Amino acid sequence: MDWTWFHRLASPPHIYRVAGTLTPWFAWPAGLLIVSALYAGLFLAPPDYQQGEGFRMIYVHAPSAWLSVMIYGVMATAAAVGLIWRMKVAHAAAASCAAIGASFTFVSLVTGMLWGKPMWGTYWVWDPRLTAQLVLLFLYLGYMALRSGIDDLGRADRASAVLAIIGVVNLPIIRYSVEWWNSIHQAPSVMKMERPSMPFDMLAPLLMMLLGFTLMFAAVMLVRVRAEVLRRERGASWVKEVVS
């Protein structure tokens, strides 16, 4: 099989250019979706029959929780690709995910606490779902600390990749914690096999917000990948053309 396309795809100047071209194609739809979802979620969606207006927390809590887990999956996959095929661009992509993922894990925890207080009567409880999500935050922070603690870039890439891959065991724990153990946290209402348990005008803003946040992550990650690639390739001849 001819692998030249793959090597061209993975070449830093190509990635740098493509990432730059793609960014607005993710950023603008993301902005549009998030703003419409905000309007629909706050004004058009009817109050919940049990939680009243308090259910509107879902429009910020679920998308950030989704991002926190999805970004970890992207980060670990990129790290594995970098480790197995010794692909520097993949390591750069993995490194670009960490701060974004950590920030949305933080958001999911804070919004969860602010939802927990009025609904459960407490900001925090050492529940399986909540604890696993806190472990996710520590995984991201550990990954970043490990990277910044190793001066040699190649070693930092490999060591942090191993940590990222080991941390993947936490993802199914987060996902299934509400089914395996008696969790205070509710089971999924959208991301499950059966039909979502929500009326359309409540569900539509949530789906728009989920898609909007996902596209926003893609745009932010592409910009960070460009920065990371540029930093790693400062001596390369293609960089001259880019910066001059």
Added chain:
Amino acid sequence: MKDFFAMGGYAAFLWPAYAVTFAVVAWNIVAARRAHQEALLEARRRLSTDADGDAS
């Protein structure tokens, strides 16, 4: 409008949550762009010092 901001009594929980969420979204956009600008500046600085070195 007052009803809207009161959010059925959940205002004290909802609005801080929305504020934190969109502050972090904004931070992500700003931080990523800044990282890219800094990488560009750094590359430029390196190139200009290299050029100076060649000239001398």
